[in-house]
Amino acid sequence: MDRGDTAGAIVQIRRRLRAGADQVFDLWTKPDLMARWMSPFPGAVVCQARCDPRPGGAFSIVMSSAESRREVSGAYVLIDRPRKLVFTWMGPLTNNVNTLVTVELNPRGDETDLVLTHERLPTMAIVDGHTRGWGTILDHLADAVAQDV
DSSP states (O other), X not given: OBOOSTTOEEEEXXXXXXXXXXXXXXXXXXXXXXXXXXXXXXXXXXXXXXXXXXXXXXEEEEEEOSSOEEEEEEEEEEEETTTEEEEEEBSGGGTTOOEEEEEEEEEETTEEEEEEEEEEEOSHHHHHHHHHHHHHHHHHHHHHHHHHO
């Protein structure tokens, strides 16, 4: 995590996934696949996702646990299959500020290096929460990839 300037703070997380970039890209852009892993909560994933993966297309995600619920929405800014996905991300936990997420996928043979960058976060408390949340989400993503192997 780096502190940003007036554009807000940044979260950046890197992971190597045991799947090809096309498979990982599909997990980010198909609602039925997103519902298998998109959750910031440990344990079972409970997610409802809708998306229209094209520049300007909208998405909405509802992620739930027994204790809590997270709703986010946004729009796709850039789709460069299978290497890059850029979308806005807004919800109560961003103080309803329109933030920006970039997912970069770099093929490494049968694996993919993923770099997630979340920008324009308005406070350091929000950065800390999103660092934890994205970490758990990417753990679930790795589990979903492992189940497909």
